[in-house]
Amino acid sequence: MSNEIEIGRGKRGRRAYSFDDIAVVPSRRTRDPKVVSLGWQIDAFQFEIPVIGAPMDSVMSPATAIALGNAGGLGVLDLEGLWTRYEDPAAVFEEIAALDPADATARMQELYREPIKDELITARLQEIRAAGVVVAGALSPQRTQEHYETVLKAGVDLFVIRGTTVSAEHVSDGAEPLNLKKFIYDLDVPVIVGGASTYQAALHLMRTGAAGVLVGFGGGAAQTTRTTLGIHAPMATAVSDVAAARRDYLDESGGRYVHVIADGGLGRSGDIVKAIACGADAIMLGAALARAEEAPGAGFHWGPEAHHSELPRGERVHVGTTGTLDEILFGPGTHADGTSNLMGALRRSMATTGYSDLKEFQRVDIVVSPYQAG
Template sequence: MTNQIEIGRGKRGRRAFSLDDVSVVPARRTRDPKDVSLTWRIDAYTFEMPVIGAPMDSVMSPETAIALGRLGGLGVLNLEGLWTRHEDPRPLLEEIAALEAGPDGTEATRRLQEAYAAPIRAELITERLAQIREAGVVVAGSLTPQNTQEFYKTVLAAGVDLFVIRGTTVSAEHVSSSHEPLDLKQFIYELDVPVIVGGAAGYTPALHLMRTGAAGVLVGFGGGSSTTTRRAMGIRVPMATAIADIAEARRDYMDESGGRYVHVIADGGVSTSGEIVKALAMGADAVVLGAALARATDAPGGGWHWGLEAAHPELPRGHRTHVGQVAPLEEVLWGPGHHADGTSNLMGGLKRAMATSGYTELKDFQKVEVLVTPTQTV
């Protein structure tokens, strides 16, 4: 069976679905939300919720990474961000938040490019990761593939527990005529820590990333609230289809590898409790939250949200986006919620959805029945 449709006489394409296009079906047997477990395990680490804080400067500082870790999630620090380029980036963060919202965001883009033009400093990577480690939570840092080779030894020496290689898209077979690309399979094989790598948006590239030995694959390409990849590059894969495709790659890789399980982690386009529910229902093991956590009153962005791609020196592909401030981080994640739009008590919403559908474990919830529904705004 295929869902390819004819675009024109010379081109056909698969029909793809966003998270807005699908919904979860309640079951005949319901559960008590208090009986639902949100425990997520990856490699040797166990978390109380399937939540990763996006390695973006508007979301994760050393302090918010620590706070998220204490609340039961995994905070990932962007090791190419302002915290590893500037001794004290807080005045810069305040300045960026205070910039006026122009019609096209040009002023903010230029200021971001200037702020991120400062070189990455290895000693600051060490200092920031040590700060997180001293707090007693799981330590995780993120680099892009372009900078992994240069800084990974510094990251490992600082005592990172989980290493994230994150880019707009990451492949296991990058080809370049100008420099020697990162050999992911060899690189991951030689490391002593689990690696999460991505983004990937399709079955084949994800399967190749799984074969490198990665512990987890990030699913997504240009789907976040602050990115303009779709407009700048014409590339986008709707998240519901991307997650389902890569979940199938995980199943096939398990057969191929004799049972090795690779975690599928939705990264982008997941901003409310309902979207978290649907991402997990499509087969994700966990979600990366950016805008959802940038709305916290204690997030470093001050109600604004942006990613590293927004400061690209040649082709910026993102905006500084106003997301507002909802509540402190703990209330955003665990409640009690005071907002009816799925922006606070995210885990409470997930627990109730699982209970309503008859599930108490995250792995089982991946089997829940879903429907394709017309996109609508409520």
């Protein structure tokens, strides 16, 4: 059965769904939330909650990466961000928070022209390691070959290659593109790579040897990729498609499991619930954690797309402050809008629908039920 829709006589399009278009369905069984497990594991690393802090300057500093690690999650530091460009970026963060919206993009482009310093990459990663939590850092595909040796020498447990979209096949007339398969094969640490938003793109990334694939493309709160490039991937369909690629690759590879990590469009606890229900093993949070009192963005949120030197396709957005990181993750919730006690909401949804762990919850029934505000 095809779910293609005729756009016009010369073009047909596949119907795709966002998290707002779907809902999970209770089953005949319920559980006590206290017996529900939110733990997950990637490679040799076990985590108490399926939360990865997005490598974005407004979300992750060395201090917040440590705090998230101590809370049972994984913080990923952006190794191309302000923390590796400035010895003390506090004044830069204050300036960005105070910028007039009309001037924000141009000024941020200037601030991010400061060169990345290898010694700061080393210092920031060593600071996180000294705290005794899992160490993870991220580079874009364009910067990976330039800085990855520094990253590995500094000591990372997990390495993330993150871009708006990352492919296993990149064609270029300029510099030699990153050969993901050879690169991952030569590394001694697990690699998480993405974003990908289609079955075929994800399958190709899995074949490179990646331990995890990030699912998303322009779905985040601070991105304007759809407006700028006309590209968008509704997340419910994208996560489900990539989960299907994981299943097929498991058979193809003779049992190698690649983790699916939803990345984008996850600003509320209900979105997290539905991402796991669609097949995600874990979720990468940006805006949701940028609302923490400890977040370096001070109530503002932006990604690397917002200060791209040639084609900005994101912006600095005000997300406000909801509470401490601990309150956002574990409560007690003081907001009824899905911005606090995210893990409590996930645990209660799993208990209400009768599932005891994340892998089981991926089998929950889903209905298409578009949300109508008001």
